Amino acid sequence: MSLRVAVVGLGWAARTIWLPRLAGHPDMTVTAVVDPSPAARAAFADSTGVRVLSDPGELSPGLVDLAIVAVPNHAHSSVAAALLRRGIPVFLEKPVCLSHEEADELARAEQEGGAVLIAGSAARCRTDIQALRQLVESVGEVRHLRLAWVRANGVPGTDWFTRRSEAGGGVLLDLGWHLLDTALFLLGPLSFDQVVATTTYDFVNRRASQAAWREEDPKPAGGDAADVEDTARAFLVTDSGVSVSLLTSWASHATHDRTTVEVHGSEGTAVLGCTFGFSPNRLGGSSLTFTQDGKITPVSVDEEPVGAEYDRQIDALAGLPADQAQRGEAVAAARRTIDVITRIYESAARAADSRKPEEVPA
Template sequence: MSTPVGVRGPDGPPVRTSVVGLGWAAKSIWLPRLRQHPAFAVASVVDPNPAARAEIPQDRAGTRLLDDVAELSRDGTDLAVVAVPNHLHSTVACRLLRMGIPVFLEKPVCLNSAEAEQLAAAERAGGTVLLAGSAARYRADVTALRRVVRQDLGELRHVELSWVRARGVPDAGGWFTQRQFAGGGALVDLGWHLLDTVGPILGPVGFDQAVGTVSDDFVNDRSSQAAWREDAPKDAGSDGDVEDTARGFLVTEDGVSVAIRASWASHEPYDVTRIRVDGSAGSATLTCTFGFSPNRRKGSSLVRVRDGVETEVPLPEEEIGAEYLQQLDELPGLLADPASQGRTVDEVRRTIAVIERIYRSARRARIGARSTRAARPVPYSTLLNTEDHHA
């Protein structure tokens, strides 16, 4: 591995950062936070669209506006934050990694296991490091839940994960709802965050069993669109072909069960994220809202239950989006740690394998349902009505 980036901060040289891809995530999440964080300097932004580059305000650092990552160099770039559309994540990240440039890649890190292996090969070839967006892990309430699980719940038995939006289909009619570009729907998008939070709870375990279902009742309903993203209206004929809801049930190698639900839209009044962990000595439930949706109940709650007694665990107040700044706090140290190489890819392999298995199970269920309907005997009354009609 090449010489790692030194630990940097307010009193040292900043991490010279390039933001690649100037969509919603870059403009709303990463650019503002990178520019306010003392450990980073936005040295350049990269996007092939001149209009997107023109929207980026200059700062005192004199950010360079580039149209291709080929214009970047390892000598002048300490980190590339990649926030391009999903289908380009692996391609762009692999180019940068092979150039020897460390990459921080937005989720979903990849769309299939083959892309995970391509990222692993590129990381090794470039002698650098791949890091990934894992903001939910850095939430104060999620951190508090992990502490309760570790200290109070005994042997783990079951975990329930759900992120259910009332309305929140992203970029409805655009690439986000097209399978060829997004790789999937709510499971790839919200489900990745949920699986990322369960990783530190369960540890690096595999899953012996995985089944799931998907549905698409809301994905093409324009009233279910994520209004807070301010996506431009799309052609009404551009229907999505991904799921807006996915449900899965998993069993780990050591017998812990995991239920997961990810929904871009539902019949609920508010957007709610819930993580419940059952153990031999008690249970704990975190109720909050991940993400930026304004359609949320205020604050988070963490309740521990033991022997029929509920205890409210105090949680610090936290601004919406604070977890992204907290992840940035950790990035310089991860860049400087030689042990970081390969760690993200190992986690990504496990996450994408689960997503692929849920999708395969859902496809088999749909094929089976169609076969059952096709083979179902026609009721005698229907035959009579048909014969009467033709008479």
Template sequence: MRVAVVGLGWAGRSIWLPRLREHAAYDVVALVDPDAAARAELAAALDGQAPVGLFDDPDALRRAEVDLAVVAVPNHLHSFVAARLLNVGVPVFLEKPVCLSTAEADTLAAAELAGGAMLLAGSASRFRADTRALYDLAGLLGEIRHVDVSWVRARGVPDAGGWFTQRSLAGGGALVDLGWHLLDAVAPFVGTDGFVQAVGTVSSDFVANAAWGAAWRHEDAAQSRAGGDVEDTVRAFLVAGSGVSVSLRASWASHQALDATVIRVEGSAGTAELRCTFGFSPNRHPASTLTWTKDGVDSAVDVVTEPIGAEYRRQLDELPALLADAGQRGRAVAQARSTIAAIERVYDSARPRNHAIPAARVAF
């Protein structure tokens, strides 16, 4: 499969490009970024190992030459760039957040229909071995009633002072970043009717201090700029159309010692709890644990603890089959619309300390 990587920031360089290059199913034929220095740096790193086109604009990509575009540009450009590619018939694999408003979701749906190409979305949390074990265990829980889900970092504000902490460019803070992963992870438990109620609070106790930056993303994080106008923590309560309730917390930083992700699913016939750490931070619990509780008895369930980032490789394993499945058309947009609608509700409820997500339109 001939692939173009659009966006050569941290996600494009660190997550997708190396995995695409080592995967037998993919041939990286194009790199796209408006920054000439970023293009030149990667071209030098490739050292002529494969002929790769270097472009400053995704409009240079053609369906006859590219089978898939992996789009990993800054958040405010996600739907804008993806829609342009879809409109000319180039299939797109889009990093989260897929969109920053329900209006952008509608634009993506129209582009997918107009160009006849399929949109697939990054969904790392569902491709983890431990979350898949949790999904399998859910069949023993009876009717699902409630899910507690959290991803709390010890120190992990991304790119403090950069675009990631500017609402006009990122669309939001920890809710849009970590919260999108969490809402995606719980989607199999809550059904397809979306969320009908959502309230939440947000706070920004750590964004202004560079000491709380994600040093694992940038070695010089402690010397980076601090500040921003987004939240570093969100606490929310949501109710799905199916009646399942969800308690959610996402935090870029906290006073706990290690980064941790917890998903606890309560059913009419039992409870299951997964403890692990999503993401790439090395400041994590060493192993995933999965527990099934019924009638007062806790039972440990065998679960694989994979190398960090294995879920991204697994997504690439499954992408070709998804692209070949006509039944996948429209599913990514539908899920994204449900997710961003819930996020909008939470932000709206958090006013006046927080503002609604802007529908940014900035040229690539």
């Protein structure tokens, strides 16, 4: 039986990632799309069998089995919570929440409505990340995890994405969420005893640094300056002594986008080099190696098309809305992630060389 799906929010993610994949999936049927923008709704006015709605409050369990929520960050938890309370399972794009209070609200909504919240976790669905996870046991006792995702030019062009009032933060909440979820996937839940971090704003207001590949209109000249960070650097230490370094940038002086995940252990080191996401500024495929006693061994990784991790997420969705064992899992993971992100921002605010948002040059 086909899963009836509603897509809430018709921005870039819905148009580019979710709707094309849902349309081509044999076990999914899009029964409704929702967006407050008349222009966005007009694009789907002629879609046969698809209800075009202006408010997610018009959705009901009689119309949909699952709602994919891809609205601006500040509305993630409120929209998802309202749907959950009406008994509609929700797949929520990252960031799942912007605060501990929002995580609490999602937990209450899940309990009150009896529906399941599912979190978007694209990185862990990548073939190369799954291959890296299989190597973790080979490194022995894990000592250090290095996570880096640095774009050449990739500042989002959508205005709300670079306004703290609507996005909640910058690259840390965007790309950093994926990296922290990767850490959770590789090593399991981590409790951090120490967090030190900085954030910088060198590229966020440069038009040349905008992600033109996202098919968005360039920000108008003379518009409001962005007030979120384009780069975050953090060093974290768990209560068991494992260290984690994190670097994430929307833009840089590099010519290509690069994602690096390294797991250093007592018996060896596993290193993955690849490019997360959809940017065309890629270096090619994925490279995975295992190093032990001075010997570097390449590990084979199947090549896959850009975006294949999202295909796998869609494939996995069919059975999840009815799986009550999933209840609470997404919120628990989100609590851990938003706690780390909050502490990184707090540390950066205290850092002597951290520049306050209002000091960012236009």
